[in-house]
Amino acid sequence: MCGIVGYLGNEETSSILFESLKRLEYRGYDSFGFATIHDNKLWITKDKGKISDVVQIKLPGSIGISHTRWSTHGPPSKINAHPHTDCKNRIALVHNGIIANYLSLRNKLKERGHIFKSETDTEVLIHLIEEYYKPEDGVKLEDAVSSALNAVEGTYAITVISALEKKIVGARKESPLVLGIGNSCFYLGSDISSFLPYTNKTIPLDDFEMVVIEPESYKITDFKTGLLKDKKITKIEWNQKESSKEGFDHFMLKEIFEQPQILKIALNICEEEISKLAETIKEADNVYITATGTSLHAAMTSEYWFSKLAKLPVRVVDSSEFEEKAVLDEKTLVIGVTQSGETYDTLRAMNYAKKNNCKLASIVNIPSSTATRISDITILQGSGMEIGVAATKTFTTQLMILLRLALKLAKNNGETVSSPTMKNERCLLSKDVGDKISEIEEQLKNVPRYIEEALTQKEKIKSITEKYCINVKNFLYIGKGINYPTALEGALKFKEITYHHAEGMPAGFLKHGTISLISDDMYTIAFVPRDDRKILSNVEEIKSRGGKIIGIVSGTAKHFDETINVPRVSDIVSPLVFAPAYQLLAYYTAVALGRDIDQPRHLAKTVTVE
Ligand code: AGP
Numbered sequence: 001m002c003g004i005v006g007y008l009g010n011e012e013t014s015s016i017l018f019e020s021l022k023r024l025e026y027r028g029y030d031s032f033g034f035a036t037i038h039d040n041k042l043w044i045t046k047d048k049g050k051i052s053d054v055v056q057i058k059l060p061g062s063i064g065i066s067h068t069r070w071s072t073h074g075p076p077s078k079i080n081a082h083p084h085t086d087c088k089n090r091i092a093l094v095h096n097g098i099i100a101n102y103l104s105l106r107n108k109l110k111e112r113g114h115i116f117k118s119e120t121d122t123e124v125l126i127h128l129i130e131e132y133y134k135p136e137d138g139v140k141l142e143d144a145v146s147s148a149l150n151a152v153e154g155t156y157a158i159t160v161i162s163a164l165e166k167k168i169v170g171a172r173k174e175s176p177l178v179l180g181i182g183n184s185c186f187y188l189g190s191d192i193s194s195f196l197p198y199t200n201k202t203i204p205l206d207d208f209e210m211v212v213i214e215p216e217s218y219k220i221t222d223f224k225t226g227l228l229k230d231k232k233i234t235k236i237e238w239n240q241k242e243s244s245k246e247g248f249d250h251f252m253l254k255e256i257f258e259q260p261q262i263l264k265i266a267l268n269i270c271e272e273e274i275s276k277l278a279e280t281i282k283e284a285d286n287v288y289i290t291a292t293g294t295s296l297h298a299a300m301t302s303e304y305w306f307s308k309l310a311k312l313p314v315r316v317v318d319s320s321e322f323e324e325k326a327v328l329d330e331k332t333l334v335i336g337v338t339q340s341g342e343t344y345d346t347l348r349a350m351n352y353a354k355k356n357n358c359k360l361a362s363i364v365n366i367p368s369s370t371a372t373r374i375s376d377i378t379i380l381q382g383s384g385m386e387i388g389v390a391a392t393k394t395f396t397t398q399l400m401i402l403l404r405l406a407l408k409l410a411k412n413n414g415e416t417v418s419s420p421t422m423k424n425e426r427c428l429l430s431k432d433v434g435d436k437i438s439e440i441e442e443q444l445k446n447v448p449r450y451i452e453e454a455l456t457q458k459e460k461i462k463s464i465t466e467k468y469c470i471n472v473k474n475f476l477y478i479g480k481g482i483n484y485p486t487a488l489e490g491a492l493k494f495k496e497i498t499y500h501h502a503e504g505m506p507a508g509f510l511k512h513g514t515i516s517l518i519s520d521d522m523y524t525i526a527f528v529p530r531d532d533r534k535i536l537s538n539v540e541e542i543k544s545r546g547g548k549i550i551g552i553v554s555g556t557a558k559h560f561d562e563t564i565n566v567p568r569v570s571d572i573v574s575p576l577v578f579a580p581a582y583q584l585l586a587y588y589t590a591v592a593l594g595r596d597i598d599q600p601r602h603l604a605k606t607v608t609v610e
Pocket residue numbers: 292293294295337338339340341342343346389390391392496604605606607
């Protein structure tokens with residue numbers, strides 16, 4: 001979604017904001033804007049387009065705010081770009097989120113004589129702040145901001161400046177905003193990556209918190225009650241190399257190739273952390289996992305692992321559907337899987353679970369993100385910053401953590417433990433399953449190596465995309481059992497960055513309708529672990545109707561027009577080794593089509609609106 005950065009210190013703010021905003025461009029990239037204070041005046045520049053295409057931003061002053069937009073209300077344009085200003089040009093504001101009651105507020109404000117310039121929901125907020133802002137009567141900017149926020153409905157992270165005061169006011173409700181504390185200076189950002197080159201000391205704001213930063217100090221209050229908040233400073237350890245492409249053409253390609261290394265880190269997440277969540281799962285009567293997009297596909301894969309390995313019926317629900325579907329009580333555990341820890345739908349589902357007295361856990365990549373702060377237990381992924389909008393390394397890390405959890409529970413089951421469906425019963429692992437588990441554990445340790453091996457197929461994958469994926473515009477991705485979510489994720493990656501149509505589905509489902517689409521303009525990608533006979537009969541059904549098929553194969557099957565071979569592993573581990581192959585298939589197709597790989601059209605890395 002939109003990215004926000006603010007800076008108050010002794011340096012010229014516009015160059016710091018410019019560099020910081022470029023690091024947030026993965027959040028939104030349809031327009032950008034800056035506002036600074038100098039000589040008791042606001043200085044503003046904004047435009048449609050990408051901040052990365054701009055060479056320099058030069059505005060005077062050492063206090064400023066900036067924004068990169070992912071439009072919700074009003075198309076990308078210079079007028080709709082943030083910052084927005086009041087009628088007197090005294091205050092400026094940037095916003096991430098949606099003001100739900102903006103239409104009624106806009107009408108009321110217009111009646112009171114306010115002039116609106118843009119089509120955005122955001123603009124009502126600045127005019128509302130203007131209504132309350134009476135510096136001549138001693139009403140300070142923060143007073144006006146909190147009065148305005150108490151009158152709006154919706155979600156927001158905002159930063160506001162006034163030409164008349166040396167401060168930045170920031171506040172949040174259901175959209176992220178973090179404070180960075182530097183040497184004699186302060187930063188505000190949508191996430192820590194925006195200011196990490198300058199400081200790793202941060203305080204993430206929680207809902208209904210407002211921060212006022214001034215030259216020598218900062219103050220955090222609850223804007224509903226006006227009470228002062230005492231918040232701890234967190235130090236973030238983060239590798240700076242992550243924000244450079246290091247010789248790769250795109251961040252996505254770099255992140256795909258980082259997977260062997262990142263998965264070694266995931267293998268080393270300490271056993272106690274995995275055990276602690278496994279224990280919590282065991283103690284719960286019901287377990288839900290909620291997530292969306294790629295994280296949902298990781299969760300869906302784990303549903304098979306929990307059921308096959310640990311005999312645990314875990315329910316996975318798309319977080320945007322969670323409130324409609326979940327049946328919750330105080331003995332229910334809800335696990336949110338979210339790389340950013342800031343996805344609106346997932347946080348909403350988690351908060352709904354909290355209201356229903358459930359225990360909350362999460363698997364999250366970004367330290368100190370909202371999901372980590374509302375959870376009782378969190379496993380941090382340790383995947384490092386992922387900049388490409390299309391998730392790759394964070395997905396395989398989620399898979400690795402979830403598989404480790406399922407294995408832990410499977411082993412515990414064998415030793416002593418009861419499961420939610422078999423309360424009070426104890427089940428012992430049969431020798432078969434026990435053998436299988438040690439084989440899987442062995443393979444799991446080798447996953448980084450398997451992925452390295454799969455990545456050696458890159459030239460072959462590139463040539464397949466050139467031959468098959470450029471002119472054809474429709475693709476079916478099919479997989480069976482544990483690789484049904486693989487098919488969904490393969491199709492999602494392909495859609496996101498190639499803009500071609502792709503649908504994932506269970507291989508067995510195809511013959512119940514979709515097979516009518518098989519034609520010269522509908523090719524199939526099939527995931528085949530260890531020569532799975534059942535899926536191969538579905539493959540034959542497609543072939544006999546003249547359909548072209550690319551097989552991604554962890555075995556020796558040769559039934560395809562083209563085959564991409566990945567290491568032969570057990571079905572259980574196969575979703576991990578298939579990932580680099582379909583990620584590269586999407587990547588090279590998108591490159592050949594000249595797509596914007598790291599910032600595909602219409603998408604944002606972190607979706608912080610409903
Ligand atoms: C995946 O490539 C997308 N970027 C998107 O589907 C993403 O996985 C989804 O928005 C969930 O994000 P999260 O993991 O940060 O919650």
